[in-house]
Amino acid sequence: MDHIDFKILKILQTKARIPNVEVAREIGMAPSAVLERIKKLEAQGVIDGYEVRLNPDQFEGSLIAFLHVTLTRNARIKETAMALADMASIQEVHYIAGEDGLMLKVRVADTSALETLLTTRINPMPSVARTKSSIVLSTFKETAKIPLPETYHTTP
Amino acid sequence: MDHIDFKILKILQTKARIPNVEVAREIGMAPSAVLERIKKLEAQGVIDGYEVRLNPDQFEGSLIAFLHVTLTRNARIKETAMALADMASIQEVHYIAGEDGLMLKVRVADTSALETLLTTRINPMPSVARTKSSIVLSTFKETAKIPLPETYHTTP
DNA sequence: CTTTATAACAGAATATAATTCTGTATTTTA
DNA sequence: TAAAATACAGAATTATATTCTGTTATAAAG
Structure with a gap:
């Protein structure tokens, strides 16, 4: 580089x-x-791949929600995270510092689909203690672009 | 379609x-x-564009954090959101239901850069009451792919 | 310092793909 | 049912990707 x-x-x-x-x-x-x-x-591996950016409004997937998943004390974190990662409507799975929890970003058709996801797939998982949903009303910015500095300089 | x-x-x-x-x-x-x-x-506009996926590990931007920004009672939501959207290290800006708040996804070099972002740019904004940071320790899944159903059927 | 190996590049040659064009069939609209 | 619009195939053309070769620069070894 x-x-x-x-x-x-x-x-x-x-x-x-x-x-x-x-x-x-x-x-x-x-x-x-x-x-x-x-x-x-x-x-x-600097370039990981290429993606099409589709317009969410045109599909049944216009509801975004962030789910904060609190894990049980003896949770199997990695397994749980990977099981969640397998679900198509879950776009992101992150392990969060300080709260024994996961942060999920999900994209579903509507609140009813979110309810189904929560009640039938997420909440029943043994490692999941509870979830807290933040439903997105409007999105002002959403990009996956990694912020690159103006000029290049090696990182030692 | x-x-x-x-x-x-x-x-x-x-x-x-x-x-x-x-x-x-x-x-x-x-x-x-x-x-x-x-x-x-x-x-x-079904296809919005095309993106390269860069590997975050290879750049100074490997720390992800979710910031929950609580707005003041008389906040100028749209203006604030757009000002935040202008910052390169803020990848996402969403308005969240029920809490008069914004959810931000940021990507910075390290905790020190996060501190700088918070103290010099976000917290000083007049509409920002307080922020709560969730720092990501590890990421299991991160995609912008919109979950498409198996087969196509028109949405009335 | 000099030799040797390695990597980066240009420019030409070739292979492959994008794009344009035309004609036809099919579907929509009036 | 006629007219118009759309969707498509297939050929022709244009543009790009990829490969190859030789050269120069850069780095490593002696």
């Missing part, structure tokens, strides 16, 4: 589907060289 | 950079026809 890779990543983060040739033009290098670098970044 | 579009979206959601020709092969249609549909989905 040097400052050229960094430039490439910044460009890709803006418009992921831009052709290589175009990236090459933007940074003033040959397409073959840029390709080599991108392949390398993929191989190194 | 019909069941063919739906198939296309499902394919793209798995591997966003798959060539059109390949999508066409998978669903047994001519590349030109598939392209036509994809362009239409983009124009309709």
Whole structure:
């Protein structure tokens, strides 16, 4: 990773589907060289993949909720987290410091679907003590973009 | 949106950079026809865009935290939310039901960076009464994929 | 310091894919 | 039922991705 890779990543983060040739033009290098670098970044795992961003409004999945899951004292954290991660409507599963709890981000059709998810799948889990739901009324920003600094500098 | 579009979206959601020709092969249609549909989905806003997924571990942004921001009684919600949305390290801004509060997802280098963000930028905002931070220790799942049903059926 | 190995790059050649275009069939609308 | 709009295939064209080769720069070894 040097400052050229960094430039490439910044460009890709803006418009992921831009052709290589175009990236090459933007940074003033040959397409073959840029390709080599991108392949390398993929191989190194710096680039994890590419995603389509779909518009949630167009699908039955417009209700977002954050669930704070309190675990029982003897909970099997990892197993529980992985079981939750398997559920399609759960987009994120994080283990939170200081509260023996998990934070979930879920995306479902409506409150009724949320109820079903909670009562039939989450609450019955043995490691789950209780859940607290925060339902999202409106979303002002939602991106997965990793905030990249202006310029590149190595991290020792 | 019909069941063919739906198939296309499902394919793209798995591997966003798959060539059109390949999508066409998978669903047994001519590349030109598939392209036509994809362009239409983009124009309709069903497809919002494409993103690179970078590996957070490789950057200074590996600390995730969820911040619950309680707003003052006379808070200017929209303005505050938009001001927060402008900050690069804040990835998500949601307005939450029932608590006069915002839920933020932030991604910063470390706890010190989080402290700076809180004390210099968020807490000083006039509409912010207080914040409660949940620091993420480990992440088991993190995707922006919208959960699509197995098969397509119109939503009346 | 010099030699040797390694990595990065450009530029051409080739393979593959995107895009455009045209004609036809099918569906919608009036 | 006629007219218009849409969806599609298949060919033609344009553009891009990928591979290959030779060169230069960079790093490692002696």
